Amino acid sequence: MQLKHTKILFSLFSIIFLFSCSNKSIPSSAKVNYLTSRDGTITMRAIGTGENQQAAIADAEKNAFEVLFFRGLPESEQKIALIGTNEIEEKQKHQTYFDKFYKDQRYKTFLMSSVPTANATNIKGGSKNIAVDVKINVTALRKDLEQNNVIRKFGY
Numbered sequence: 001m002q003l004k005h006t007k008i009l010f011s012l013f014s015i016i017f018l019f020s021c022s023n024k025s026i027p028s029s030a031k032v033n034y035l036t037s038r039d040g041t042i043t044m045r046a047i048g049t050g051e052n053q054q055a056a057i058a059d060a061e062k063n064a065f066e067v068l069f070f071r072g073l074p075e076s077e078q079k080i081a082l083i084g085t086n087e088i089e090e091k092q093k094h095q096t097y098f099d100k101f102y103k104d105q106r107y108k109t110f111l112m113s114s115v116p117t118a119n120a121t122n123i124k125g126g127s128k129n130i131a132v133d134v135k136i137n138v139t140a141l142r143k144d145l146e147q148n149n150v151i152r153k154f155g156y
Contacts, residue, residue, distance in 0.1 A: 031046055031047040031048075031060075031063045032044050032045070032046045032047075032063055032064055032067040032073070033045045033046075034073040034074070034075050034076040035133065037076050037077045037078070037138075040137060040138055040139030040140075041112055041135055041136065041137055041138060041139075042068070042073070042076055042077065042078055042135070042136055042138050043133060043134065043135045043136075044064045044067070044073065044133070044134050044136075045117065045131055045132070045133050045134075046060040046061065046063045046064040046067075046131070046132050046134050047060055047063065047129060047130070047131050047132075048060025048061070048062075048063060048129070048130055048132060049123070049127050049128070049129050050127060050128060051126075051127060051128070052120075052128060053116075053119070053120040053128055053130060055128075056120050056127075056128045056129060056130040057114060057116060057130060057132055060114075060130060060131070060132040060134065061107065061108075061111060061114055061132065061134055062102060062107065064134040064136060065101075065107055065110075065136070066087075068081075068082050068136065068138070068141070069081060069082050069083045069087075069090075070083060070084065070085060070087040070090070071085070077138075078138060082138075082141070082142060082145060082151065083145065083150060083151055090150075094148075094150045097148050097150055109140075110136055110137050110140055110141045110144070111134065111135070111136060111137075112135040112136065112137055113133070113134070113135040114132055114133075114134050114135075115132065115133045116130055116131070116132050116133075117130075117131045117132065117133060118130070118131065
């Protein structure tokens with residue numbers, strides 16, 4: 001009887017563990033890699049996930065901005081985060097800016113190009129994954145962050 005209860009408990013904990021692991025998302029920084037930078041722009045390869053190809057492309061674009069804002073890109077001219085590393089605090093402090101930036105798609109005004117490297121691939125659950133080469137005007141983005149008091153001007 002004791003052995004049977006032990007097996008049931010073990011099975012229950014195994015199932016809970018598997019579900020908790022499968023719901024973990026990959027951080028944005030793992031989905032974005034630096035490609036090149038030139039004349040105030042930066043080009044990255046970003047991975048996006050969505051219900052369809054367009055949603056996956058939009059997710060890749062957002063991942064690229066998130067990395068610039070809160071992580072920085074080693075080996076690039078933007079090694080440190082544009083805004084800061086405390087993502088939750090910064091997003092709460094500047095909620096109006098980020099709502100307009102993402103929900104109203106203001107981020108697209110800083111995109112110089114967004115080119116899928118291949119067709120979207122199907123993943124578990126019916127979603128699609130896609131790699132996109134994203135080129136962002138970092139100079140204009142930085143100026144916009146300064147004008148909206150999200151960051152201070154350099155040197156002040």
